[in-house]
Amino acid sequence: MRTIAIDAMGGDNAPEAIVEAVLKAKDEMPETKFLLFGDKEQLRNLIPADRINDQLGVVATTEVIADEDEPVKAIRRKKDSSMVVAANFVKEGKADALLSLGNTGALLACGIFIIGRIKGITRPGLMPTLPVQNSDDGFNMVDVGANAKSKPEYLLQWAEMASYYAEKIRGIQTPRIMLLNNGSESDKGDEVHQAAYELLKDSNLNFQGNIEGNELLLGKADVVVTDGFTGNAVLKNIEGTSSVILHLLKDSLLNGGVMTKLGALMVKGSLSSLKSKFDTAKYGGAVLLGVNAPVVKTHGRSNERPIYFTLKQVDKMIKENLVQDFKDEFATK
Amino acid sequence: MRTIAIDAMGGDNAPEAIVEAVLKAKDEMPETKFLLFGDKEQLRNLIPADRINDQLGVVATTEVIADEDEPVKAIRRKKDSSMVVAANFVKEGKADALLSLGNTGALLACGIFIIGRIKGITRPGLMPTLPVQNSDDGFNMVDVGANAKSKPEYLLQWAEMASYYAEKIRGIQTPRIMLLNNGSESDKGDEVHQAAYELLKDSNLNFQGNIEGNELLLGKADVVVTDGFTGNAVLKNIEGTSSVILHLLKDSLLNGGVMTKLGALMVKGSLSSLKSKFDTAKYGGAVLLGVNAPVVKTHGRSNERPIYFTLKQVDKMIKENLVQDFKDEFATK
Incomplete structure (x- = not known):
């Protein structure tokens, strides 16, 4: 048992x-x-x-x-x-x-x-599953804060474990791995990210290159590997930004005139489906890999x-x- | 002239x-x-x-x-x-x-x-003005990507220039300065952020401690100082996350039934005001300080x-x- x-x-x-x-x-x-x-x-x-x-x-x-x-x-x-x-x-x-x-x-x-x-x-990494806009599959991001300081070798190991997790637990064949970086070219980022790029490129993983902060929710990657400091800031920022927008949305509908309030009732169903898209409940928790x-x-x-x-x-x-x-x-x- | x-x-x-x-x-x-x-x-x-x-x-x-x-x-x-x-x-x-x-x-x-x-x-830093949920004042964030690698001394200088900018150009008296970090305590983050915390604390700035990625749009800080790598990822992430949510919102309203479409017309005004909240046009461009x-x-x-x-x-x-x-x-x- x-x-x-x-x-x-x-x-x-x-x-x-x-x-x-x-x-x-x-x-x-x-x-x-x-x-x-x-x-x-x-x-x-x-x-x-x-x-x-x-x-x-x-x-x-x-x-x-x-x-x-x-x-x-x-x-x-x-x-x-x-x-x-x-x-x-x-x-x-x-x-x-x-x-x-x-x-x-x-x-x-x-x-x-x-x-x-x-x-x-060498270092365990914390990995949640997060939503993407065009499917229910989501993506894994690792590390999101188990490590304040990260070395290129850590990123490679996290990518290897996360890739295996995505395949075995989430059922994704040959998961697409990308590196969170500040540009698409291979020489972007600081030494840690440049070296991580090379390690990922030379690995057996299905490495698809760099991904930038604005592309995370677009579904381009099944696994995004990042240093723990940036990953933590970005994870919290996804939560914060979506929560602020949904909050403002609710506010603007509730504080509108009679017409707006009536309209709000009529679109309520659509708005809940939007909210459920960003409700990550179905993905479970964050795994310490x-x-x-x-x-x-x-x-x-x-x-x-x-x-x-x-x-x-x-x-x-x-x-x-x-x-x-x-x-x-x-x-x- | x-x-x-x-x-x-x-x-x-x-x-x-x-x-x-x-x-x-x-x-x-x-x-x-x-x-x-x-x-x-x-x-x-x-x-x-x-x-x-x-x-x-x-x-x-x-x-x-x-x-x-x-x-x-x-x-x-x-x-x-x-x-x-x-x-x-x-x-x-x-x-x-x-x-x-x-x-x-x-x-x-x-x-x-x-x-x-x-x-x-020592190093110029790139600084946009970004929106916050509870006022039209927004906040400045620096550096958002002029530097892939940042040292604590750079962060102090960026904070000094950004604080002066916020006061002189945006008209904010004694701007509240915060450091983007992965926790609220002073010992959070890697060496760069720990050292930057100490420099900011000992400066003449109105330093209010650390801010986390989920709090950026809440209006707690007038200036957020960050290393260029994290700042770049987070800035792009704010853009990406808000754009994905507004896109999904539009989609779910347009693809709903007749009732939803009618309701969408009735809430249209409120939704535009939400969108204009995140329309950063009025803040102008990003300054290379x-x-x-x-x-x-x-x-x-x-x-x-x-x-x-x-x-x-x-x-x-x-x-x-x-x-x-x-x-x-x-x-x-």
Whole structure:
């Protein structure tokens, strides 16, 4: 049986939304066990007694890592936090994967320091799946902030792992890999990006050259590789820019005259379909590539739906032996 | 009399839109002379003979730098291009400022190699004004790509110049300066951003700490300082993300049923006001800070309106002696 360790106390809607998602996923995934880590009383109150069985367990923990906690300190000091205990279960082989909605930095630290790097991988990279305008496929971007400083060799390894992930988990044949850069020509960017370009060009990947910041959502690439600093700024900027525009849109419709308000009602359906295009729930969470087990972060603001899709994503990663394949691949390099 | 040298051959709508903007601005700016550089015949055909006078001149040039030209090579080889001849007029004191819609890299090269750096400035930085959601003030972001590699000292100088620009040209008292980084704490980012944080903190600027990619359009900062590589990716990403969303919005309204189409007509006004919020025309062009004269780039896709606002912006920069102030300030440092 596959076992997913779930930090039930992280995120804005914890533990309610997490329990809700698990209860929904449980019946659809009979070969998977869900272990919820968190406050025993809260969790027991949320889970009907008859739903607790071989497939659903609760591990009582007494501490919670807060969003404002300093990550490395937090995982050292809060030994009985839901996140750290869950990570230790994975480390000890009592669970196969770790899922959390909590403090991103602390989860990265759990992945890197508790669960550990895959031998041969220099730096793990954080990889979400993001939407594109012309299809439901989306694209992967890596690294989006696990590393403040990135070297060309890291970018190559992230591209290799992300390409394999896109093929195996998302079902994309020979994924198109592109490098986020400040121009289309091969000599663009600083030394890191120029050297990364050469490494990617000489690799076995389906490398399609540079991509610029304005092209990310156009569907030109299945995987975009970037240094963690730029990736973090750009990821947050996609979120910020789309949220500001949708907010202004809502405002301008609600604050218009009677005619506008009536019109707004009539276009409501179309606007929701637009919003759902940028609702990344169906893509699941961001994967920390390069550690000894699937470690996945779902957005802290998530409600039940994205958590449910993340559970399916994590389950598929365990089922497809993704991490074992990475171990085999990078140990021999 | 103030004289603006205008590359009339760059951009998608050249020279028509440029001539149109100049003819509009001319009557409103009686103390300013407009020198148009480009194909004599084309320009003469567009300008009514009775409009050519002391305030409006044409300088005939025979070459044009294309968007795909390699910048440094282009300015060396195309000596009689509209952009290079205009830059030489500024260098020789026959004009006070340079405006172009053409090849950005070539314009940066004209600024740096022909017009020249201000003594004491290590690297010029490119600075647009961008919109924010809650006011018409916008914010300045620097550098957005003049430099692929940036050092902490560059960021401090850009912040100093941008702060002065925001105060003098945009009329903002003690502008709030923030550093684009991957977290809010002072120790976030790589060495460059950590060191830049310290320099900004110890400066005389009204430094408000770090800003993240999702907060840029919220109006928290009047000036955002960033390394040129990240700034380029983020600027292009703002353009790309907003354009994709507005495109999807239009699509979903046009492809809806009869009800949606009717509703779309009724909300049309509100949607245009949303679009005009992200129409940066009124902010003018991007300024190359740190060279011996105002050098301003307007978007290549611009029509008459943004060019008109850029002419006003450039005129104000000359009138306010911005560059002379920079020279005085940085020569003594």
